[in-house]
Amino acid sequence: MFLSRTLHSIVLFIVFFMECTGVYASEYDLSEFDLPLLEADIPVVLSAARLKQPRAEVPASVTVIDAEQIAAWGVRTLPELLRFVPGVFVTQDKFEHNDVVAYHGSTAYMSRRLQVLVDGMSVYKGGIAMVVWDDIPIALEDIQRIEFVRGPSSAMYGANAFLGVVSITSKKPADTEGVRISYRGGTQNVRDAMGSVSTIHGKSSSRITVQQTSDDGFDGLQTESSDKLEDSRRHGFATGYYEQDLDSGIQLSFQGGYKYGYTDVRKGLLWQEPRSNFVKAYYGSAQADFNFSSSHQAYLRAYWQFEKRTQEGIACIPTVALDSDLYAEWEVNPQWAKFLGIGLPTAVSSADPATAYASNQLLQQLAFGSSTPNELAAIIEQATGERYTLSQEDVDLAQTVVLRAYDGTGFSQFSQPFCDDANLSYDGQRSDVEWQDTVQWTDTLRSVTGINIRQENINSQTYFDGKVTSYLYRAFGNLEWHAAESIIINVAGTYEYESINSPEFSPHIALNYLFSPRQSVRLVYSTAIRSPDVYEQKPNYSFDVNNLPDNYLGVQEATYFIHQVYDNRRVESEKITSYEVGYYHNISSIGLEMDIKLYRDELTQLISQYVGVAAPSLSNDTEMSIEGVDWQFQWELSGKNWLRFVGAYLDTDVRPGSTYLFSQIEIEEFQTAETRLSAQYSGNISWHHKGEGWNSTLSYFWNSAYDASEADPNDYRRYEVNLQKSWRYRKLTSSVTLFWHHLVDDGELLEADQVYSTNDLYSIRIGVDF
Numbered sequence: 001m002f003l004s005r006t007l008h009s010i011v012l013f014i015v016f017f018m019e020c021t022g023v024y025a026s027e028y029d030l031s032e033f034d035l036p037l038l039e040a041d042i043p044v045v046l047s048a049a050r051l052k053q054p055r056a057e058v059p060a061s062v063t064v065i066d067a068e069q070i071a072a073w074g075v076r077t078l079p080e081l082l083r084f085v086p087g088v089f090v091t092q093d094k095f096e097h098n099d100v101v102a103y104h105g106s107t108a109y110m111s112r113r114l115q116v117l118v119d120g121m122s123v124y125k126g127g128i129a130m131v132v133w134d135d136i137p138i139a140l141e142d143i144q145r146i147e148f149v150r151g152p153s154s155a156m157y158g159a160n161a162f163l164g165v166v167s168i169t170s171k172k173p174a175d176t177e178g179v180r181i182s183y184r185g186g187t188q189n190v191r192d193a194m195g196s197v198s199t200i201h202g203k204s205s206s207r208i209t210v211q212q213t214s215d216d217g218f219d220g221l222q223t224e225s226s227d228k229l230e231d232s233r234r235h236g237f238a239t240g241y242y243e244q245d246l247d248s249g250i251q252l253s254f255q256g257g258y259k260y261g262y263t264d265v266r267k268g269l270l271w272q273e274p275r276s277n278f279v280k281a282y283y284g285s286a287q288a289d290f291n292f293s294s295s296h297q298a299y300l301r302a303y304w305q306f307e308k309r310t311q312e313g314i315a316c317i318p319t320v321a322l323d324s325d326l327y328a329e330w331e332v333n334p335q336w337a338k339f340l341g342i343g344l345p346t347a348v349s350s351a352d353p354a355t356a357y358a359s360n361q362l363l364q365q366l367a368f369g370s371s372t373p374n375e376l377a378a379i380i381e382q383a384t385g386e387r388y389t390l391s392q393e394d395v396d397l398a399q400t401v402v403l404r405a406y407d408g409t410g411f412s413q414f415s416q417p418f419c420d421d422a423n424l425s426y427d428g429q430r431s432d433v434e435w436q437d438t439v440q441w442t443d444t445l446r447s448v449t450g451i452n453i454r455q456e457n458i459n460s461q462t463y464f465d466g467k468v469t470s471y472l473y474r475a476f477g478n479l480e481w482h483a484a485e486s487i488i489i490n491v492a493g494t495y496e497y498e499s500i501n502s503p504e505f506s507p508h509i510a511l512n513y514l515f516s517p518r519q520s521v522r523l524v525y526s527t528a529i530r531s532p533d534v535y536e537q538k539p540n541y542s543f544d545v546n547n548l549p550d551n552y553l554g555v556q557e558a559t560y561f562i563h564q565v566y567d568n569r570r571v572e573s574e575k576i577t578s579y580e581v582g583y584y585h586n587i588s589s590i591g592l593e594m595d596i597k598l599y600r601d602e603l604t605q606l607i608s609q610y611v612g613v614a615a616p617s618l619s620n621d622t623e624m625s626i627e628g629v630d631w632q633f634q635w636e637l638s639g640k641n642w643l644r645f646v647g648a649y650l651d652t653d654v655r656p657g658s659t660y661l662f663s664q665i666e667i668e669e670f671q672t673a674e675t676r677l678s679a680q681y682s683g684n685i686s687w688h689h690k691g692e693g694w695n696s697t698l699s700y701f702w703n704s705a706y707d708a709s710e711a712d713p714n715d716y717r718r719y720e721v722n723l724q725k726s727w728r729y730r731k732l733t734s735s736v737t738l739f740w741h742h743l744v745d746d747g748e749l750l751e752a753d754q755v756y757s758t759n760d761l762y763s764i765r766i767g768v769d770f
Contacts, residue, residue, distance in 0.1 A: 456472070
């Protein structure tokens with residue numbers, strides 16, 4: 001119903017707009033369709049079809065952010081920059097405090113349904129199915145443009161381009177010749193520094209960039225004192241870029257870098273002290289671009305990445321959690337095993353006398369009582385609010401486990417803690433080779449084809465009991481056909497085989513009807529997949545404890561009861577089918593560019609719950625429908641002013657699948673997991689003014705009905721102001737930039753502790769270029 005009403009409204013709008021502006025195709029000189037592809041005033045997109053295409057001919061919805069806009073907005077991080085894309089939502093993972101970026105509906109746990117490329121190289125971590133934005137080694141000052149392809153893109157970029165692709169293109173070293181130095185300081189202990197040196201030597205050019213960023217994140221709930229959320233971060237990198245043009249029409253480029261840093265992780269239930277997630281990473285790439293002729297180009301690219309993530313600390317667990325009967329119960333009734341191994345011991349040792357007393361009474365009931373499974377489940381539900389399904393075998397096991405801790409007078413041994421070093425570290429390595437070939441066959445037909453081979457290694461004694469290797473083989477292609485002067489058809493597809501997943505094929509078909517070179521309607525059908533990662537598909541998690549002190553279990557070595565084995569996993573790829581109607585118009589006479597997208601997405605086989613060490617199994621049958629409208633308008637009011645307005649409306653319907661393995665609370669959590677990060681209405685508007693030696697940008701963001709799963713959904717609104725003053729003396733340019741971030745609403749971003757102690761955040765940046 002919504003789709004048909006909105007489609008009708010958009011068609012009426014397009015007809016009305018064409019009538020008002022007089023832009024019917026019949027009124028155009030059709031020779032305009034022969035304009036050169038890269039004519040200066042016709043916007044071009046590079047990523048959607050792996051071809052250079054005028055904006056009206058692009059077979060997808062795309063948002064382009066260029067270097068001028070990045071400087072104008074003045075944000076610090078890539079996730080904050082992507083807030084300016086319609087339908088994009090940004091939050092923070094509540095467990096490890098990584099930034100999460102989602103397009104339309106997605107979980108708030110991790111960024112795992114967007115493919116992110118930097119100069120064509122994927123930063124998506126296949127071993128753990130996520131993008132860690134702090135690990136991307138590129139300074140915002142080195143970015144030439146970002147193209148966000150808003151919609152399923154597996155047909156061109158393979159698995160994990162599920163909801164879209166973020167393609168980041170860095171500036172060529174020759175475009176940044178000289179020295180650039182900047183420093184930023186601000187509230188939340190923001191301390192950022194960047195330095196870059198670029199040189200040109202004949203037909204070669206090079207750049208070295210170093211950067212370090214740090215901040216204290218949110219303040220948490222205890223905002224009257226120091227930062228209690230433990231989400232501080234400090235990251236840095238050094239990168240190099242070398243480019244060489246050869247006389248034979250070949251261009252060579254080499255990139256490499258080193259990344260280091262840490263993000264604090266919340267203490268958690270079992271950890272003795274807060275801990276940090278440390279990372280060290282290296283990468284290197286080489287690419288050769290071949291210009292065989294004006295109608296035939298190709299490239300060969302190879303890259304290698306290595307990272308080591310270290311997360312260590314002291315974990316304290318109750319001795320009962322090492323009981324071998326609980327280890328076996330975890331595979332039969334994990335909810336009950338978790339209650340006996342964590343929930344009940346924690347309550348028994350509670351500082352609240354009433355809680356401790358009630359828990360000890362329950363221990364007595366479990367050890368010596370004669371309650372039926374239903375009676376016992378009702379008692380626990382009344383105390384915890386969680387529903388339990390228990391069998392007589394579950395009750396008998398609980399009696400055995402509890403009686404082991406009975407010392408003749410009480411159950412003090414049951415919750416007796418044991419502390420030891422815990423290691424949640426892992427390292428991963430990727431090798432990737434890709435060949436792409438582009439051919440202009442005729443005036444109306446061209447193609448791009450390619451192959452990609454990748455090897456992923458991930459090594460962790462805790463998560464995988466050693467090393468796991470996966471291989472991926474991919475073939476992709478797109479055929480662009482100008483079927484008539486005003487009709488363009490793109491047919492694309494990717495076939496890929498991955499050693500740990502089933503083979504998949506993802507097609508994409510689009511038709512663009514051009515009213516003129518600057519105005520078109522597009523119809524798009526596409527599918528995409530997100531392939532399960534190694535941790536989802538082949539976990540082998542266990543935590544072994546050695547040299548135990550004397551204990552009532554009488555063991556010196558034991559294994560923590562929470563574990564995972566991949567024999568229990570039968571996880572298929574997440575899938576999406578998308579239908580899109582889009583309208584694009586560039587009215588150069590008044591400087592207005594617009595794009596409107598109407599869509600319906602059907603998502604199936606979703607993994608909606610948190611994928612972590614305490615997840616005994618994964619449900620892979622959640623379904624979701626999303627339909628709505630995205631819009632983006634950019635208006636160059638004059639040479640000194642531009643106005644940008646983007647927004648989105650979305651309507652979702654989530655249908656959970658099998659739920660028998662989960663508690664009622666867990667079912668409700670992953671029912672809302674897919675929509676909790678999304679706002680029904682969202683948007684932002686920016687106004688930029690360029691003066692003589694200074695410029696200013698004012699932006700306003702809003703998310704209405706944010707976190708709609710709550711009884712009282714949040715509105716999230718904020719202003720941002722970026723003011724810059726620059727001075728030029730001969731070859732030296734200096735600048736001072738003041739950034740102000742004002743939160744209109746007092747509520748949290750998403751989680752209850754994602755709050756600041758003030759609604760106003762400031763920073764000042766000083767830069768020198770010469």
